[in-house]
Amino acid sequence: MKHPLYNICTLFCLLILFFSGGPPLQLPDNPPNIILILADDLGYETIACNGGTSYRTPNLDRLAATGMRFTHCYATPLCTPSRVQLMTGKYNFRNYEKFGYLNPEEKTFANLLQAAGYKTAIAGKWQLGGDAATVKNFGFDEFCLWQLSAGDFWYRYKDPKITTSAGYRQYEGQYGPDIFTDFILQFMERHRNERFFVYYPMCLVHDPFQPTPATEVFGRYTVQGTDDTTYFHPMVAYMDKLVGKITTGLERLNLRDNTILIFTGDNGTSPKVFSRMGNRIVQGDKGNTTEAGTHVPLIVNWPGNTLRGTVLKDLIDFTDFLPAMAGVAGVPLTAAGTFDGQSFYGQLTGKKTTPRKWIFCDYDPKGRDFTPQRYAQDHRWKLYAIGKFYDLQNDRLEKHPLPQSKLTRDGQRAYRKLQTVLEKYDNQLN
DSSP: OOOTTHHHHHHHHIIIIISSSOOOOOOOSSOOEEEEEEESSOOGGGSGGGTOOSSOOHHHHHHHHTSEEEEEEEOOSSHHHHHHHHHHOOOHHHHOOSTTOOOTTOOOHHHHHHHTTOEEEEEEEOOSOSOHHHHHHTTOSEEEEESSSOOOSSTTSBSOEEEETTEEEEOTTOBHHHHHHHHHHHHHHHTTTSOEEEEEEOOTTOSSOOOOTTSTTGGGOOSTTOOOGGGHHHHHHHHHHHHHHHHHHHHHTTOGGGEEEEEEESSOOOTTOEEEETTEEEEOOTTSSSHHHHEEEEEEEOTTTSOTTEEEEEEEEGGGHHHHHHHHHTOOGGGGOSOOOOOOHHHHTTOOOOOOSOEEEEEOOSSSSSOOEEEEEOSSEEEETTSOEEETTTOTTOOOOOOGGGOOHHHHHHHHHHHHHHHHHHHHHO
């Protein structure tokens, strides 16, 4: 049921919070709630419905079976660059200034949806600098965050150190991901009669690899110093369990039919982790620009809109999420300001669209020990700005760059296309 003050509040927010005097939007009568879940360091190969055979992910598999699964979604290889790109819809050369930071002058998808009348919340990993006022500035009404008031590595799981609007404290004997998920469930219940947007950048499954509450040793392990990939398996299982808990919460509140749930990962899996896809072993390559560093899962479930069990090969990159969510909310793309993405909203609703022909990435770790790279790719071919060209179909690990003089006709065509993309953004960089 729509709150009686919805139209008044929406118009006020549009005029004051975001558009600064621009024309009011014509919003749909009943826009859906939006939940975006971003798993941390979870590559494409870890999800069973993607063909992964090392881990069980029944809740995500169920969302894919009753919704839509994308097979070619790409992030940057590292967490902060991906988050900045995802939240603003811009390639990193426009606004990524340093690791763990987003300039407060930027506008995010939360600002956009807040201005359209959505109640907004964020829970989980922050890692974007600032303080509670910064979180509010980026469009979030409510928050429950690790790594906002302190930059510690260890206390995201057991005995977590978390900041909420009530302040910063340590939750002895508790498990951070449970606290974040419970916060989201409570937020949804409080705002069940309003439109809401939840952004859940999970801490799972980033290292340190540690026991979950589902493991027998959870109550007695030492937090600092425990980092064993043996626990990666139960961490994936617990991540999947929490996704299921959110879905169940929506059903309990009778909100499931008018909520779009989007799940993805911020970059590839840790290089410490080896996973199976049938007979193939995939080593995670977080931090590097190979497929194992950038290829991430994408599952979208929107009852009555996404066709059940649809699998799409369309290319998606992280700049595309902001315009896609604008489409879901009925917000004209002109309201989003400057962005680089191509909306995949049409694909979600079965409309005839023109998918992306390429992915672009401008990757500079800025202080992290990885090599900066700029490249463009499509489903098969990948061209780096430094001139290296790969056939990903036959060289997934990028071990054998192809000389231009020996390219097939298809290779030559792809090279020219991707070179045009690189030149386009080179012109914007200079």
